[in-house]
């Protein structure tokens with residue numbers, strides 16, 4: 069089973085020094101080591117953004133898709149071979165902006181893939197424009213007079229969509245994030261981990277300092293992860309105190325569970341060399 | 354050659370589609386040939402729907418302009434279609450609802466008033482079964498064994514669940530037949546037609562043929578968002594998903610549909626997506642994703658008139674250049690345009706082989722006319738087909754490879770493809786990359802990879818014969834066309850043959866890679882080159898000019914949302930050539 073080193077690529081990430089993305093990559097690799105994931109049976113799918121580069125720097129299979137489109141690719145990979153461990157990653161712009169539609173539908177569909185969002189509340193790769201999670205009034209290159217819109221609340225949105233695993237992590241607390249990722253992978257169903265990820269280059273507001281002062285851990289506050297109502301209340305807590313950890317978890321049948329087509333063996337293992345269609349031809353005669 | 358055409362017209366929601374299918378299929382079951390086409394507006398109730406069935410004792414490839422029996426369920430159907438009725442043709446109409454007189458139509462037309470609705474309800478059916486009364490009555494006008502109709506209705510509604518429905522439908526139809534027998538004995542069996550020689554044949558629409566081609570090719574994943582005229586692929590494949598273990602996924606939009614197909618293919622499963630122009634517009638970025646990651650992909654693009662929502666339920670060939678050019682950047686792709694249901698089957702099957710062999714996107718380009726019209730064809734020869742997965746690695750082979758380069762710069766441009774779970778790991782990258790798949794913006798990597806991708810095209814060009822030729826080599830007229838116009842053109846050629854005019858028809862089956870050399874050779878010395886396209890701007894003519902430098906003499910174009918009839922083509926050609934001689 070893989071060691072941390074085996075998962076580490078020769079090439080070093082090109083992220084800015086100090087960027088929260090480093091912590092997420094480390095946590096993901098540690099989590100994969102912890103669950104004994106076989107690298108060849110693990111696929112990391114990404115969208116486009118600084119975050120989207122992640123698959124390049126982890127020794128597993130990878131699919132670097134288009135901006136906002138990691139989830140449809142990831143779900144189809146899982147449906148085609150449900151023996152794989154499929155993890156999707158992307159940015160806040162990627163998942164909550166251009167890919168928002170896929171995000172909502174992936175949650176209601178409940179295909180067993182894990183979704184890690186590098187939520188830096190900014191567009192990093194395109195050099196600092198407002199993102200769907202940027203705070204109201206935030207001044208960026210594209211909002212020099214302050215952002216007018218209210219931010220998206222991914223946690224509340226996930227709860228409202230009956231997402232079966234809803235969590236928030238912090239790139240500045242790797243051990244905690246490792247635990248969350250392990251939990252998410254062990255959970256049977258779609259899992260969202262929204263990760264607070266300071267962008268040290270473009271987000272001057274939501275810095276490591278900013279979060280260190282505010283975050284607290286849900287599991288240390290006696291939070292009941294099966295209570296959706298309380299989870300909702302926690303989801304709207306953002307200001308002086310910001311909760312991280314598992315908000316809500318629920319056992320739900322996965323999409324794959326409901327497919328007789330793959331109840332015996334994964335789609336990929338089914339023979340196709342000689343599909344007999346004589347019955348179908350007969351139907352048209 | 355004996356033939357007749359039948360048309361039923363009425364409001365949407367009258368069950369016209371099923372009636373039309375039953376009518377045609379009944380004749381095919383007894384060894385005759387049928388072709389049908391429908392026309393319906395984009396709404397669920399009201400409006401005006403028609404379904405036209407042409408029946409013949411010889412192979413036919415399209416509908417024709419004249420109709421011999423019109424079944425009018427509404428007065429509007431009479432008004433709209435009376436001019437299409439042939440000399441001494443018939444109008445069967447619903448006497449329970451309206452009346453028709455010879456003064457309103459023509460003196461030669463035989464009126465067959467029947468209280469369709471009344472008969473339907475009195476013989477145990479519902480009002481909607483008035484169609485079946487009309488079908489029964491239509492059968493009485495044709496010298497034809499009623500039992501074939503019984504067989505067909507049983508076949509369509511049959512099975513345990515549908516037994517009662519089938520029975521009622523048959524009863525109702527028989528009442529219609531009997532009504533004609535009692536009240537219009539002089540019309541009984543006035544149209545004579547019988548099969549020359551019986552053979553078992555299929556009666557199938559383009560979309561079903563595509564679906565069968567995909568199933569035979571081992572397609573295991575179909576993702577799509579509903580859009581006319583591609584939806585019936587989604588419906589058909591869904592209905593077979595458990596019999597053939599196919600995951601059929603209706604997605605949140607077309608963007609998800611194509612990305613899912615790409616994801617499935619990356620995982621090693623043969624996959625397909627299908628849509629019409631609007632949905633294809635949404636898919637264009639991902640088409641490039643498939644190309645850059647060299648993930649095999651089959652996309653069905655069933656055209657309808659655009660731009661925008663256009664005329665959702667009608668037909669056009671306006672997306673040829675779009676299919677060829679869609680997406681940013683330059684990359685090789687294959688565009689194949691089947692011209693009939695037979696080609697829909699075989700070319701879809703081939704599309705999967707090509708997509709995997711060359712690791713590129715293949716677009717199967719059809720249109721509403723082809724996608725939704727039934728034609729009579731020989732059963733598919735499916736046993737002889739061979740799956741070719743190209744350079745897809747087996748687990749064994751993957752183990753032997755050291756220093757695996759997914760995007761290796763090979764002589765053919767095609768490189769070994771591994772799939773997740775195999776030892777040969779790689780990353781599929783949407784950014785330009787090196788041979789390993791690592792992102793790279795180096796000039797040398799860029800050039801190597803661009804050239805690698807395009808090198809496949811050279812091999813492809815030599816392997817694909819993109820042109821089919823019909824008719825006389827020393828023809829007076831050369832017709833050039835692509836896609837669904839094939840049927841009406843072949844039929845128009847029959848008319849020319851009767852008049853002693855020699856016609857040659859060049860069908861361009863593969864539009865990309867464009868069959869430049871062959872096209873050049875074929876048309877160089879020909880006179881009276883005529884392009885026929887179901888669009889406004891003669892897109893094929895412009896491609897021919899682009900690739901061969903040659904001009905087309907005449908262009909016959911139709912962009913009213915309707916398919917050509919053979920008569921349209923004959924008359925238009927006659928018109929341009931007479932004009933040319935002046």
Ligand SMILES: Cc1ncc(C[n+]2csc(CCOP(=O)(O)OP(=O)(O)O)c2C)c(N)n1
Nearest residue numbers: 116117118119135159160161162191192193
């Ligand atoms: C269709 C499309 N539109 C725009 C872009 C340009 N683009 C690349 S990354 C990005 C936003 C990145 O922000 P985010 O998703 O939050 O990722 P981050 O870089 O912050 O990790 C944009 C707009 C693109 N690649 N594709």
Ligand code: SF4
Nearest residue numbers: 084087118192267268
């Ligand atoms: S721009 Fe921001 S998000 Fe991107 S690598 Fe640099 S610090 Fe990280």
Ligand SMILES: [Mg+2]
Nearest residue numbers: 159160190191
């Ligand atoms: Mg971001």
